[in-house]
Amino acid sequence: MPPKPTSDWVSNKTTIEACERSCADGTSVGETIESSRTMEYHVPVMLAESIEGLNLRPDGTYVDATFGGGGHSRAIMERLGDGGRLYAFDQDEDALPNAIDDARFTLLNENFKYLKSFLRLHGVRQIDGLLADLGVSSHQIDEAERGFSTRMDGPLDLRMDRREGTTAADLVNTADVDELERIMKLYGELPNAKQIAQSIVKRRAESAGILTTNDLKEAVEKHLPRGRENKTLAMIFQALRIEVNGELEALRQMLTQAVEVLNPGGRLCVMSYHSLEDRIVKNFFKSGNFEGKIEKDFFGNPQVELKLVSRKPITASEEELMENNRSRSAKLRVAEKM
């Protein structure tokens, strides 16, 4: 699908043109254009570590399940030869203008939970590696109108794919108190989930509804412990985001399909940003199921398809932590198909 020009794209092009004129340092113009836009959209986390984790073969077929600004994809493309292929997924159409202009690259504006179907649609049955850098991009957080930011006021949307689904505003205005409590407890791991749910229901009954991020903040204000206001608010937003986007179920579906299409020796690299995601990845890599229970055959041999490349999750270096705050909570797990 060709990238759609947006006003952002146009304004970015202006900076790029200025840069093009001053590119006398031998850097290729293409590289400068692409990296400039990419870094503005999202600074890729643990770039070197995740590329190393993939153990790329120049003629291999790879998937970047979470394209975003395309930082990881570009690094993969640089290492692929003429026979290599990269298929990238992103359910957010804002990512489309970041598409890489290269015949070996395909960007699919789809949810990665449909990994197998969309690969098959493109004639791909087996892959040599998959990278997933979970969660949201800096671009999504920085756009107030998307509703991801706890700092800026905007419509309480929180959908990554705005073509479908229920917004967070629809959810908080229609779900009953038990459902809201379940979401806060399960996905926000909030000890006062019940009280938060009750305050949301009370607030919507007393007003025209909870429509903006500020409306939600006001509704839950009294449940934010002093000194932990931002952290608690972030957990409330996280809980709604996970529910609205069906994030954990999409991750389970993607992992199950990824291992099916992966060639022996192929790698899965998954970067997660909170314990709920990390637990799913950890259990699946260890046992092939989401309970983390290793099944054994009659002779006691473990029935597993993946082997861990590193037993412990890889975390960002001191240097990266200082440069990119977002890398703080990142955990990269790498497994290889046997």
Ligand SMILES: C[S@@+](CC[C@H](N)C(=O)[O-])C[C@H]1O[C@@H](n2cnc3c(N)ncnc32)[C@H](O)[C@@H]1O
């Ligand atoms: C952390 S960002 C990825 C950043 C990217 N690695 C880079 O270097 O720019 C996550 C991206 O994955 C997308 N995403 C998250 N869940 C998805 C899903 N289930 N299917 C497709 N895309 C998804 C988001 O829209 C977002 O753009």
